[in-house]
Amino acid sequence: MDETRLAALEARVAALEDQIAIARLMASYGPSVDSLSADLTAALWADDGDYDAGTWPGMAAGTTGVFHGSDALREMVSTDPHQGFVRGGCAHVVSAPRITVDGDTAVAVCYAQLLRRDEATDSYRVWRITANRWEWTRTQAGWKVANRTNRPLDGSEAARELFRDALAGPVR
Amino acid sequence: MDETRLAALEARVAALEDQIAIARLMASYGPSVDSLSADLTAALWADDGDYDAGTWPGMAAGTTGVFHGSDALREMVSTDPHQGFVRGGCAHVVSAPRITVDGDTAVAVCYAQLLRRDEATDSYRVWRITANRWEWTRTQAGWKVANRTNRPLDGSEAARELFRDALAGPVR
Amino acid sequence: MDETRLAALEARVAALEDQIAIARLMASYGPSVDSLSADLTAALWADDGDYDAGTWPGMAAGTTGVFHGSDALREMVSTDPHQGFVRGGCAHVVSAPRITVDGDTAVAVCYAQLLRRDEATDSYRVWRITANRWEWTRTQAGWKVANRTNRPLDGSEAARELFRDALAGPVR
Numbered sequence: 001m002d003e004t005r006l007a008a009l010e011a012r013v014a015a016l017e018d019q020i021a022i023a024r025l026m027a028s029y030g031p032s033v034d035s036l037s038a039d040l041t042a043a044l045w046a047d048d049g050d051y052d053a054g055t056w057p058g059m060a061a062g063t064t065g066v067f068h069g070s071d072a073l074r075e076m077v078s079t080d081p082h083q084g085f086v087r088g089g090c091a092h093v094v095s096a097p098r099i100t101v102d103g104d105t106a107v108a109v110c111y112a113q114l115l116r117r118d119e120a121t122d123s124y125r126v127w128r129i130t131a132n133r134w135e136w137t138r139t140q141a142g143w144k145v146a147n148r149t150n151r152p153l154d155g156s157e158a159a160r161e162l163f164r165d166a167l168a169g170p171v172r
Numbered sequence: 173m174d175e176t177r178l179a180a181l182e183a184r185v186a187a188l189e190d191q192i193a194i195a196r197l198m199a200s201y202g203p204s205v206d207s208l209s210a211d212l213t214a215a216l217w218a219d220d221g222d223y224d225a226g227t228w229p230g231m232a233a234g235t236t237g238v239f240h241g242s243d244a245l246r247e248m249v250s251t252d253p254h255q256g257f258v259r260g261g262c263a264h265v266v267s268a269p270r271i272t273v274d275g276d277t278a279v280a281v282c283y284a285q286l287l288r289r290d291e292a293t294d295s296y297r298v299w300r301i302t303a304n305r306w307e308w309t310r311t312q313a314g315w316k317v318a319n320r321t322n323r324p325l326d327g328s329e330a331a332r333e334l335f336r337d338a339l340a341g342p343v344r
Numbered sequence: 345m346d347e348t349r350l351a352a353l354e355a356r357v358a359a360l361e362d363q364i365a366i367a368r369l370m371a372s373y374g375p376s377v378d379s380l381s382a383d384l385t386a387a388l389w390a391d392d393g394d395y396d397a398g399t400w401p402g403m404a405a406g407t408t409g410v411f412h413g414s415d416a417l418r419e420m421v422s423t424d425p426h427q428g429f430v431r432g433g434c435a436h437v438v439s440a441p442r443i444t445v446d447g448d449t450a451v452a453v454c455y456a457q458l459l460r461r462d463e464a465t466d467s468y469r470v471w472r473i474t475a476n477r478w479e480w481t482r483t484q485a486g487w488k489v490a491n492r493t494n495r496p497l498d499g500s501e502a503a504r505e506l507f508r509d510a511l512a513g514p515v516r
Contacts, residue, residue: 002174002175002178002346003346005178005182006178006346006349006350006353009178009181009182009185009353010349010353012185012189013185013353013356013357013360016185016188016189016192016360017356017360019192019196020192020360020363020364023440024363024442024443025442026440027439027440027441027442027453027454028442028453028511030439030455031442031453031454031475031507031510031511032507032511034475034497034503034504034507035475035503035504035505035506035507035508035511036504037507037508037511040511086499086504087499088499089496089497089498089499089500090497091455091457091473091497093439093455093457093473094439094440095199095202095265095266095267095439095440096195096198096199096266096267096268096269096440097199097440098196098197098199098200098203099196109199109200109203110199110203111202111263111265113263113265115457115470115473117497117498117499121469122471123469123470123471124470124471124472124473125293125295125470126287126295126296126297126298126470127294127295127296128296129263129265129287129296131203131206131207152261153206153261153262153263153289154261154289155258155259155260155261155289156261159206159207160206160207160208160258161207163203163204163206163207163209164207164209166203167200167203167204167207167209167212174346174347174350177350177354178350181350181353181354181357184357184361185357188357188360188361188364191364191368192364267371267374267437267438267439268367268370268371268438268439268440268441269371270368270369270371270372270375271368281371281372281375282371282375283374283435283437285435285437285459297465297467298459298467298468298469298470299466299467299468300468301435301437301459301468303375303378303379324433325378325433325434325435325461326433326461327430327431327432327433327461328433331378331379332378332379332380332430333379334379335375335376335378335379335381336379336381338375339372339375339376339379339381339384
């Protein structure tokens with residue numbers, strides 16, 4: 001009987017550890033990009049992980065907002081427009097996530113805000129807010145992002161679809 | 173002795189599970205309303221749960237911002253003004269909560285922001301921020317909101333009172 | 345063998361409890377200061393704890409934004425400029441933190457926002473955003489803040505340095 005109870009407890013503790021570990025990594029994203037820590041940022045993703053940051057009306061022609069793999073993520077942090085945002089004062093704030101773990105994969109739903117310093121008004125402008133879906137995979141080196149997808153909360157259907165899909169499953 | 177330790181561990185793990193479960197549900201609120209998922213939103217509440225969303229100077233005459241029960245919550249998501257906010261681009265962001273569990277009830281304190289897209293300035297306006305008290309009840313179907321109360325952080329005493337009461341107890 | 349497994353579980357549960365306890369205290373900061381609860385605010389810190397809130401261009405001459413010890417923290421909440429912010433409508437929102445525990449000390453990294461009501465535009469202005477490092481110490485009365493340091497995310501190096509140091513260690 002004790003064996004059964006011990007094994008059950010071990011499984012419950014492991015489930016809690018997964019929740020805390022993933023939440024902790026998600027809280028590392030902002031401080032990593034806002035301190036221009038390219039390696040730490042890339043290390044949040046699996047080696048061949050994807051980041052589809054979404055598109056906005058004002059984006060430079062030819063840019064897609066999609067980053068594939070560690071090198072692309074490192075470059076995202078090390079180049080413009082990101083460098084310009086940080087040099088001008090900005091904050092990438094990820095909201096408290098809703099995490100669902102299923103074995104060795106997990107899905108997290110949250111918001112991400114990009115706030116930028118506006119000297120003229122001595123304040124910050126909330127420049128971007130996106131609906132976020134983060135897909136996680138358990139690796140030898142801990143949980144890593146397999147895919148992160150952002151969709152602008154600008155009234156279009158894509159963000160609602162992302163939220164609905166992430167809330168519904170397949171990982172519940 | 174092992175029995176005592178096992179039982180103690182089981183209680184501690186259950187307490188952690190309550191914290192994580194409630195935080196996870198609170199992180200589901202925003203994505204549910206912002207994806208116009210009326211059923212998911214209503215399912216966060218107990219069948220006869222209440223949501224007192226607070227009042228603001230600009231509210232339409234006759235409206236109270238109080239929703240009682242699942243049908244009212246579903247309608248809140250399915251009708252204006254909520255539908256208009258979402259179609260125009262918005263985000264309901266609930267901050268990381270302070271949760272206190274006492275047996276089969278719990279109280280959570282946090283902030284809720286409603287940000288709305290402003291095309292003219294290519295950014296978002298932080299339209300509303302409220303002090304929140306969420307009262308939770310443990311049911312057969314998991315934790316459900318018995319009562320959520322928001323009070324505008326507009327300098328008036330009501331928000332301070334809400335925060336002070338929630339920080340003080342009765343559930344600590 | 346059961347002894348080994350039990351002891352291992354006890355350590356894992358204690359580690360999770362530390363994470364939840366510190367996150368819960370961090371979520372108490374905003375509601376404490378925004379409800380003018382000077383005692384609750386001071387009680388988050390160790391008796392001789394420090395709060396270096398950072399400096400901003402517009403600060404009154406002679407002020408430093410550094411508070412040392414419980415009396416100074418209590419006074420911070422009970423006097424201007426804080427009282428004026430609260431009376432005019434404000435919110436001190438602390439983001440979901442990345443917490444790292446090492447024995448009886450811990451480091452948490454997060455963002456803090458100070459939003460202030462702007463009646464003219466019927467909305468809130470994000471007035472301040474800082475990079476935060478919270479150093480925690482385990483006491484007889486639970487986890488207490490030994491030192492909290494904020495640095496403005498205004499494009500200057502200090503905030504990036506704070507984030508990089510906190511992400512790197514010594515407590516990882």
